[in-house]
Amino acid sequence: MRNPYKETRSDIEVTLSRRAAIISIFSFLCIIILPPLYQNIFELNKKLCGNNDITWVPTIEIFNKDSKTTITDHLQQYEKSLEDAEFTEPPRRIIQTILSKGPLHEGNSKTKIGKNGWLFLKASLNSLTGYGPIKTEPQSVSKDPNLNHWQSPLTVIERFADQLNQFGVHLVIVSIPVKPMIYPEHLSQPTQEPVIHPDSENFYSALRSLNNVDVLDLTLPLFKLKSNSEVFLKQDTHWTPEGMEKAAKIIADHIKSKGWEYKQSVLKTNGSESRSSFGDLVENLNTYGKISDLETVMATPVKGQTIDPESSIVLLGDSFTNIYSTDTTLNWGKHAGLADHIALNLGGPLDVIAINGGGATGVRRKLASRKGSAVSMKKKRAVIWAITSRDLFLSPTAAHKARIHWENVIFDNRSPEPIRISSARVRAKILSKPKLPDPKSTTYSALLYGADYKILETTSGKIETDGNRIAVMHWAYKNRQMLPSSNYKIGEERVLNLIPFDEMKELRTLEQLYDGDLFDYYWDLPEANNEMPEKPIILKENGSNSHLIASASCGLFALILAFLIKKIVKHNE
Numbered sequence: 001m002r003n004p005y006k007e008t009r010s011d012i013e014v015t016l017s018r019r020a021a022i023i024s025i026f027s028f029l030c031i032i033i034l035p036p037l038y039q040n041i042f043e044l045n046k047k048l049c050g051n052n053d054i055t056w057v058p059t060i061e062i063f064n065k066d067s068k069t070t071i072t073d074h075l076q077q078y079e080k081s082l083e084d085a086e087f088t089e090p091p092r093r094i095i096q097t098i099l100s101k102g103p104l105h106e107g108n109s110k111t112k113i114g115k116n117g118w119l120f121l122k123a124s125l126n127s128l129t130g131y132g133p134i135k136t137e138p139q140s141v142s143k144d145p146n147l148n149h150w151q152s153p154l155t156v157i158e159r160f161a162d163q164l165n166q167f168g169v170h171l172v173i174v175s176i177p178v179k180p181m182i183y184p185e186h187l188s189q190p191t192q193e194p195v196i197h198p199d200s201e202n203f204y205s206a207l208r209s210l211n212n213v214d215v216l217d218l219t220l221p222l223f224k225l226k227s228n229s230e231v232f233l234k235q236d237t238h239w240t241p242e243g244m245e246k247a248a249k250i251i252a253d254h255i256k257s258k259g260w261e262y263k264q265s266v267l268k269t270n271g272s273e274s275r276s277s278f279g280d281l282v283e284n285l286n287t288y289g290k291i292s293d294l295e296t297v298m299a300t301p302v303k304g305q306t307i308d309p310e311s312s313i314v315l316l317g318d319s320f321t322n323i324y325s326t327d328t329t330l331n332w333g334k335h336a337g338l339a340d341h342i343a344l345n346l347g348g349p350l351d352v353i354a355i356n357g358g359g360a361t362g363v364r365r366k367l368a369s370r371k372g373s374a375v376s377m378k379k380k381r382a383v384i385w386a387i388t389s390r391d392l393f394l395s396p397t398a399a400h401k402a403r404i405h406w407e408n409v410i411f412d413n414r415s416p417e418p419i420r421i422s423s424a425r426v427r428a429k430i431l432s433k434p435k436l437p438d439p440k441s442t443t444y445s446a447l448l449y450g451a452d453y454k455i456l457e458t459t460s461g462k463i464e465t466d467g468n469r470i471a472v473m474h475w476a477y478k479n480r481q482m483l484p485s486s487n488y489k490i491g492e493e494r495v496l497n498l499i500p501f502d503e504m505k506e507l508r509t510l511e512q513l514y515d516g517d518l519f520d521y522y523w524d525l526p527e528a529n530n531e532m533p534e535k536p537i538i539l540k541e542n543g544s545n546s547h548l549i550a551s552a553s554c555g556l557f558a559l560i561l562a563f564l565i566k567k568i569v570k571h572n573e
Helices: 018-048 071-084 086-101 122-126 145-149 153-167 200-208 219-225 241-257 280-285 338-346 362-369 373-379 389-393 396-401 525-529 537-572
Strands: 111-113 119-121 170-176 213-217 273-277 295-299 313-317 351-354 382-388 424-432 447-461 469-478 493-500 521-524
Touching: 018 537, 111 122, 111 280, 119 122, 119 280, 122 396, 153 170, 153 200, 153 373, 170 241, 170 389, 200 213, 200 389, 213 241, 219 241, 241 295, 241 338, 241 382, 313 338, 313 362, 351 362, 362 373, 362 382, 382 389, 424 469, 447 493, 469 493, 493 525, 521 525
Parallel strands: 170 213, 170 382, 313 351, 313 382, 469 521
Antiparallel strands: 111 119, 273 295, 424 447, 424 493, 447 469, 493 521
């Protein structure tokens, strides 16, 4: 076959100056040599300092393949371990610091930097554009196959409303707007109306058409409120105490207008108090040094019993309910949250289930998994479901990325007697556990996960099981650091000291991941102290010194490399 381009001549001649060639060669050599050099010096220094237990050497690990693992899975795990290696953190943070603090004011995959230092959760921005619960995503060969099992929130809500209707319980859906809906001027141009998703009107109309369902959309009331006070925190995903208290009053007034009976109690406040925090969006940026000042608000704690599981009014919520109410990870204090102020306005306590990141499914699953819930729900009058509009309007792809899933729940048909267990010691085998996410990519800094176990032996106490199976909650990570319990393997046998998970009040509001079908959750008591071991001060200093030594060594190598290249060029002239 004759080459059709044989006779073709190029009229374009590309030339490269000697100086440009030298710079290109130097840059290329630095790119391919400095990262592994940095890593090896970093690990070597830790080893010399007696910190062998946390060293991870890629050149060894790539050949350290488990016989039960496929080569594909091994290489994927190796790549993941390489991405999460300790030596990669400083360069990433340095780059992010330059991007965020520099003239570009660039955020990252989780946080968008707006005007005047306002920060926005990117998942919230994604929930305002594109496809949603009405206009769904088109089918595509490039679409994630995991999304084939995704259910529309409208379908799931309709099913949940029907379940409650059979119990004689009214559903009040409270849609909480996200920050960019109320403050679009800190991203682009001011608007006379809040920004809403294109599906909003049709979606809310469909919900209001359901039997025994009320919908309270807080978007317009909070948009009007911003002319008098701040509605959302500048550096946090959530609302201010003023915005939250306005929402609490609207919800309480609606409940009172229905004439439902509920337990009364004496509740009062003793004035406001100052609370300060940097905000979760600042933490998500993960930069070095101070990028912003503490943000201060005035919160009003409520005194008295605001929570009672026997209340006929149930409140389901997420972190918008937990903020100012629990200080576990949100860092805005206690006893001044949405549940507290709804109870204050009602004059009676609520039955509250609130889980960070669990507004779509987690809280409903927790409600349904209560022992005998199918019977005890008949004593309730209403379920207030306070959920962010982000969860309602994210497209399947964006929702999957944000780990928001809409699933149906099954109510427990057992007798509604409390679980009679104070503690029990068992030997059990892990049957299943969910795939844990990368803590660096998640919204919240702490996560619990549930694993299913088979009881092999009960050495003390007594425990209720489902066919000799139980679900035990463990720490996955805390402060974005994986804890030892995250490495529990399927098939392992463990000795567990169990108590009902509901007794761990400080943990019940944390984000939870469980994909099993058991109703009762337990907690392994040693897990309460399942923290990463505190490093001795000397090892901490050595860890910091390792980065400095590795950086200095790489800088010295770059200077030597530049000197050698210059000598070689002169020699060849």
